[in-house]
Amino acid sequence: GAGVSQSPSNKVTEKGKDVELRCDPISGHTALYWYRQSLGQGLEFLIYFQGNSAPDKSGLPSDRFSAERTGGSVSTLTIQRTQQEDSAVYLCASSLRGLAGYEQYFGPGTRLTVT
Amino acid sequence: TQLLEQSPQFLSIQEGENLTVYCNSSSVFSSLQWYRQEPGEGPVLLVTVVTGGEVKKLKRLTFQFGDARKDSSLHITAAQPGDTGLYLCAASLIAGGTSYGKLTFGQGTILTVHP
Numbered sequence: 229g230a231g232v233s234q235s236p237s238n239k240v241t242e243k244g245k246d247v248e249l250r251c252d253p254i255s256g257h258t259a260l261y262w263y264r265q266s267l268g269q270g271l272e273f274l275i276y277f278q279g280n281s282a283p284d285k286s287g288l289p290s291d292r293f294s295a296e297r298t299g300g301s302v303s304t305l306t307i308q309r310t311q312q313e314d315s316a317v318y319l320c321a322s323s324l325r326g327l328a329g330y331e332q333y334f335g336p337g338t339r340l341t342v343t
Numbered sequence: 344t345q346l347l348e349q350s351p352q353f354l355s356i357q358e359g360e361n362l363t364v365y366c367n368s369s370s371v372f373s374s375l376q377w378y379r380q381e382p383g384e385g386p387v388l389l390v391t392v393v394t395g396g397e398v399k400k401l402k403r404l405t406f407q408f409g410d411a412r413k414d415s416s417l418h419i420t421a422a423q424p425g426d427t428g429l430y431l432c433a434a435s436l437i438a439g440g441t442s443y444g445k446l447t448f449g450q451g452t453i454l455t456v457h458p
Contacts, residue, residue, distance in 0.1 A: 232385070259444055271386075271431065271448040284445060319385050326444045328435035329374040329393055334385025 230254065232335035234320050240341045241310055249305040249338045253322030260303050261323075261332060262287075262295060266316035274318075277303060278326045310342045346370055349432055349449030357457050359421050364452045366432035367414040373435045375415045376446070377406055380429040389417075422456045429453050 233252045241247050253260050262274040264287075273287040277297040288294070292311075297303040307314055317339050321332040348367045356362055366375070374393045378386035390399050392408035392415060399406045403426075405418040419426055433446040 261444070261446070263446075263448075270450045271433075273445050273447065276445050321385070323444055328444055329391055330444055331376075331388050331391065332444065332446065334387070336384050 232320055232322055232333050234318075234335040234338050236338060237336065238339045238341075240343060243312060243342055244309055246306065246308045247310055247340065249307075249318050249340070251303045251305070251320030251322075251335060253301060253303070253320070254333055255301075257322035257324055257333075258300065259323045259326030259330070259332075260297060261321045262303070262305050263319045263321065264316045265319055265337070269316075271319070274305070276326065307340075310340075312342045315340055315342045346436060346447050347432060347434055347449040349452060351452060352450060353453050353455075355455045355457070356422055358424060360456075362419050362422055362454070364417045364430055364432075364454075365414070366416070366434075366449050368434065368436075370413065370434075370436050372412050372415075375408060375412075375432060375434045377415070377417050378431040378433060380431060380451075386429075386431055386433075419454075422454075424456045424458050427454055427456050 235250045260277040263271050265271045275295050276284040279300045280297050292308045295305045317337040319334055319337045321334045323330040323332045350365050376391045377389045380386040390406045395410045395412045397408040403420045407416045430452045432449040
């Protein structure tokens, strides 16, 4: 059974470049979440999708960050004009429903390093 | 602002010892989850607690949820080297009537169990 997959697993980019991070959720899971994990800030919520809609984008740190989800499945997180403070592990999770108490299954993350 | 205070941040103990990790907030949780994360992987759910005063056991792990649903603890009995990892509490907070699946995480406890 396939879990949540993310690609790439590691990404090194130069400051100012754009990056795209991909998440493939578990099939049939309607809810998808992006989180960011860094040493100083711990694990922080970025955005939540229910189907293809994003009812909560409150965690996106700036307008350089955007995300979309298509077909109720794959999601892409895009960071434009990357900065060194964007360096972190970006985690994606999916759950059967977007309600409290439903288990979120996490992918292995994408480690982003901005040089 | 850290809504979930988790302590201690680091714990280094010998095999066979007992330990407790705490997770506290001034906010009421609709549900609280404990995760374990190993290097290079995403967090894996250990337990979800929903009811105030609830106690759940998972082999040598005991999870408690405070009566007021503002705090929780994880107790490990007779720790083993295989318990080594990052332990995270996460909560779905009730804010403005919303209690969907968005998780707020504690800072985490890095547990090292020495043989």
